[in-house]
Amino acid sequence: MREVRVMRQLVCTGPGIVEWRDVPEPRLAGDGEALVRPIAVARCDIDLPLTSGVFPIREPFALGHECVAEVVALGDRVRGLEIGQRVVVAFQVSCGACRSCTAGHTANCDAYPVLSDFGMQPLSGTEYGGMLADLVRVPHAEAMLAPVAPELDPIALASVSDNVLDGYRAVAPHLAAQPGAEILIVTHGLKSVPLYAALAGIALGAASVDFASNDDEVLAVATRLGARAIRSDFGKPERRYAIVVDAGLTAEGLTYAIRSTEPEGICQSVSFYAGGGMSLPLGRLYTLGIRFFVGRAHAVALLPEVMALIAQGRLRPQEVTTRVVSWEEAPEAFLEPAVKLIVRRG
Ligand SMILES: [Zn+2]
Ligand SMILES: [Zn+2]
Numbered sequence: 001m002r003e004v005r006v007m008r009q010l011v012c013t014g015p016g017i018v019e020w021r022d023v024p025e026p027r028l029a030g031d032g033e034a035l036v037r038p039i040a041v042a043r044c045d046i047d048l049p050l051t052s053g054v055f056p057i058r059e060p061f062a063l064g065h066e067c068v069a070e071v072v073a074l075g076d077r078v079r080g081l082e083i084g085q086r087v088v089v090a091f092q093v094s095c096g097a098c099r100s101c102t103a104g105h106t107a108n109c110d111a112y113p114v115l116s117d118f119g120m121q122p123l124s125g126t127e128y129g130g131m132l133a134d135l136v137r138v139p140h141a142e143a144m145l146a147p148v149a150p151e152l153d154p155i156a157l158a159s160v161s162d163n164v165l166d167g168y169r170a171v172a173p174h175l176a177a178q179p180g181a182e183i184l185i186v187t188h189g190l191k192s193v194p195l196y197a198a199l200a201g202i203a204l205g206a207a208s209v210d211f212a213s214n215d216d217e218v219l220a221v222a223t224r225l226g227a228r229a230i231r232s233d234f235g236k237p238e239r240r241y242a243i244v245v246d247a248g249l250t251a252e253g254l255t256y257a258i259r260s261t262e263p264e265g266i267c268q269s270v271s272f273y274a275g276g277g278m279s280l281p282l283g284r285l286y287t288l289g290i291r292f293f294v295g296r297a298h299a300v301a302l303l304p305e306v307m308a309l310i311a312q313g314r315l316r317p318q319e320v321t322t323r324v325v326s327w328e329e330a331p332e333a334f335l336e337p338a339v340k341l342i343v344r345r346g
Pocket of ligand 1 (some may be wrong): 044046065091163
């Protein structure tokens with residue numbers, strides 16, 4: 001029998017409890033797989049709700065799903081990747097070969113149950129491992145790993161696999177259809193995704209990016225990025241916009257976003273209204289011809305275009321980062337409020 005080697009993994013064991021645990025090291029379980037060693041991990045906007053128990057925690061689960069990692073081992077069938085290479089790891093597990101993946105709908109791969117993500121066991125019920133660990137097994141390496149140019153800073157790229165591309169896709173297709181449009185981003189509970197949307201809107205040539213929120217810390221970062229901050233408690237909107245992004249948790253915020261959308265405009269929601277109790281004013285959407293988009297970002301499909309923008313220096317996700325801590329500090333830092341936290345190894 002082969003000896004079982006152990007590694008450290010950051011685990012949430014209950015609401016507000018995060019600690020290192022020794023767990024068995026993962027091994028390659030197929031010739032299309034990879035083992036990677038995360039070197040920079042970002043905290044996702046959903047991680048604080050996850051660790052606070054908003055979604056019931058039935059058993060300890062591994063944390064972290066946004067990272068840059070180094071390839072440590074590769075199955076014999078993996079092409080285009082090398083040991084030691086730096087990669088962004090897609091946070092959604094997807095095969096790269098099924099009908100949904102081929103269509104670019106990689107968030108809903110046919111081969112896996114819904115919400116099959118790293119670091120989010122309370123959502124899917126399946127433990128795929130977390131990025132705050134010494135090793136992570138990636139089941140479809142060619143599909144799920146995006147090579148990173150060696151000159152790029154892993155700390156800057158740590159959130160690309162999820163929150164950065166989520167913010168990007170909230171504005172990019174709509175701005176492509178309406179070049180130079182004015183954008184409003186409405187933030188009521190999310191922190192970094194709407195800021196990355198503002199960053200993308202500015203980078204992609206929006207005439208202006210306004211940013212409405214009741215969160216002063218997030219508004220301060222938005223101002224620093226070049227957006228116009230609107231301190232709002234989501235009463236009557238100031239005016240209407242061609243493109244509005246809804247990013248948050250509350251009915252008031254969603255209503256404000258829809259009421260801020262001009263006739264025939266677009267309201268793109270990046271919000272996860274878990275529980276199913278949220279209602280939509282369909283009469284208003286119908287009468288004014290407002291197109292309302294909602295759905296998860298498709299990580300694997302979006303990574304190449306977002307990483308190309310970053311490599312060109314047009315998109316600078318590091319401008320959103322508000323705190324960088326060492327690997328050892330992760331358990332405490334993961335529970336503290338920060339707009340965007342990055343954990344770096346070594
Ligand atoms: Zn996430
Ligand atoms: Zn698939």
